[in-house]
Amino acid sequence: MTMTSEASVAAKHGDNFIRPFSAGDADAVAAILLHAFQKSDKPAPRGLVDYLRSVYLDTPWYDPELASRVMVRSDGQIAGFVGVTPLPMLLDGKPFRAIMTSSISVDERLADPMTGPRLMRDARDSAADAVLSDRCNEMAIILARQLRSEVAGKYSLDWVRLLRPAAFAAEVAGRRFGPARLLKPLVAPLDKRFHDRAMASVEPHWQAPGQVRGLSHFADEPINIEQLTELVPNLIAHYPLRPDLNRAQWRRILTDGSQKANHGEFVSRVVTGRDGEPIGVFLYHVRPGDFAEVLQLLALPGQEAHVVDKALAHAREMGAVAMHGRAHPSFLDTLRSRRAFFFTDQSTIINSRNPAMLEHFRQGTAFFTGLAGEHWMRLNGDKF
Numbered sequence: 001m002t003m004t005s006e007a008s009v010a011a012k013h014g015d016n017f018i019r020p021f022s023a024g025d026a027d028a029v030a031a032i033l034l035h036a037f038q039k040s041d042k043p044a045p046r047g048l049v050d051y052l053r054s055v056y057l058d059t060p061w062y063d064p065e066l067a068s069r070v071m072v073r074s075d076g077q078i079a080g081f082v083g084v085t086p087l088p089m090l091l092d093g094k095p096f097r098a099i100m101t102s103s104i105s106v107d108e109r110l111a112d113p114m115t116g117p118r119l120m121r122d123a124r125d126s127a128a129d130a131v132l133s134d135r136c137n138e139m140a141i142i143l144a145r146q147l148r149s150e151v152a153g154k155y156s157l158d159w160v161r162l163l164r165p166a167a168f169a170a171e172v173a174g175r176r177f178g179p180a181r182l183l184k185p186l187v188a189p190l191d192k193r194f195h196d197r198a199m200a201s202v203e204p205h206w207q208a209p210g211q212v213r214g215l216s217h218f219a220d221e222p223i224n225i226e227q228l229t230e231l232v233p234n235l236i237a238h239y240p241l242r243p244d245l246n247r248a249q250w251r252r253i254l255t256d257g258s259q260k261a262n263h264g265e266f267v268s269r270v271v272t273g274r275d276g277e278p279i280g281v282f283l284y285h286v287r288p289g290d291f292a293e294v295l296q297l298l299a300l301p302g303q304e305a306h307v308v309d310k311a312l313a314h315a316r317e318m319g320a321v322a323m324h325g326r327a328h329p330s331f332l333d334t335l336r337s338r339r340a341f342f343f344t345d346q347s348t349i350i351n352s353r354n355p356a357m358l359e360h361f362r363q364g365t366a367f368f369t370g371l372a373g374e375h376w377m378r379l380n381g382d383k384f
Helices: 023-038 046-057 115-124 138-146 165-176 178-200 225-235 247-257 304-317 329-337 355-363
Strands: 011-013 016-020 069-072 078-091 094-106 130-136 158-162 219-222 241-243 265-272 278-286 291-299 322-326 341-343 347-352
Touching: 016 115, 023 046, 023 069, 023 078, 023 094, 046 078, 069 115, 078 115, 078 355, 094 115, 115 138, 130 138, 138 347, 165 178, 225 247, 225 265, 225 278, 225 291, 241 355, 265 304, 278 304, 291 304, 291 329, 304 322, 304 329, 347 355
Parallel strands: 094 130, 291 322
Antiparallel strands: 011 016, 016 069, 069 078, 078 094, 078 241, 130 347, 158 322, 158 341, 219 265, 265 278, 278 291
16 A cells, blocks of 8 residues: 555544644644643643654654554544554564554543444554564553553563662552652662671572572673664564564664663673573663663573573662563563562553464564664653
8 A cells, every 4th residue: 555645544433533643743742642642731741743653654664554544523623543653573474564552541521432343443454463562551451452452461570679679669669659759768778788688698599699500601692783783583582472663663672662761771692601691681670779670681592590590689789669561472481489469550561463473472482672662762760
C-alpha cells in the first residue's frame, strides 16, 4: 500500500475517522497523554511535543505504511492515539515485519467507549505480520483479548532483588508516606551488619552478590553506546525470533534508552569471560538510596548467572537498595536462584496469524521487551 493522502487511508467511524499521526497532531496528542497518564490538564511541555514527533515520525525505521494512528472527530479535535513503531525482525532466519504499539490513550471527554478498540483494531489490520505490546495494563489486556490477541505470560514478569533490605523497606514506605525515607540513615547500620556477616561467610550468601564462587574469573567494565551497537546483535543472535536492526537503528534505541532522568545515572557495562571475550552486558539506571532500574540484561547462552551476579554486585556498590527489571525467560532460572521475587505489573500482548512466531513467544525463544520493546523510549522514565 502506498500512502498518497490522509483521505485514502482514513478509516471512517460515523462522523469520526482514524488517520495516520502527523507532526501537526503532536500538541494535541501530548495533551491527551498527560490527561490519560498523569491526570493533568496543564499545557504539554515543549520537550514532550518534540519527542512525540521524533520517536513516531523521525526514526531510522519509520515506515508510512506502519504509522501511528489518531482518532479525529467531525469537528477536527483529536480524541485518541495509538503509537506504532515498526520492528523489523528475523523469524527462523527469514524477514518478519512486526509493529509495536505504545502510548495507547483516549480523551474520554471527547471520545466514545469504542475509540480505544477501534484504534487497536486499525493497528492490527495494518500490513504488519504481528502486533506486539509490552506494557499493557488490565484494561488494555481486556481490549486485546477482544481482538483475539494473546498474553505472553513468560514475557510479563517483573523481578526485584533486594540489595539493602532495611533501606528497601524504608524506600517502599517512603513512596506511600514521604517522611518514612528519613529512616534510611537510621537503618543503614542494619544493612551494613547483614552485609559484613555475609562477606565473612565461607559459603555464598545472597547478601553478598559479588562473592559468588568463581565470579572472580569474570570482569566487567564500561562500554559506550557505539560499542554496544556492534555487540548487541551478537548477543541476541541465538534467538530464532529477534530484531533485525542496523547500527543506526540500535544507536537510536540505545541513545533514547540511556536517557531516564527520573531513574538516575545510566550504567552500561560489558562482562567478559576468562579469555577476555564479551559474554554479556547489563544496562541500568541508578540513584543512590533508590531502586536500580534495569534497561536490559544480555548474555550468551549459559552465561546468564555471571551477568546477573555482576549486575547485582555493581548496583549494590552504586548505592541501590534493590534492582528491578522486566524478566526475559532466558534469565528466569538464574534470577530465581539469586532470590529475586516476581510479580506482574504490565503484560506483553501478541497478535499474529503466524504459528511459528506465536510458538517462539510461548517457548520463550523470542527476544522481546527491553531494547526490543517499549521500555527504551524516553516516554518511560525521562523528564520533559
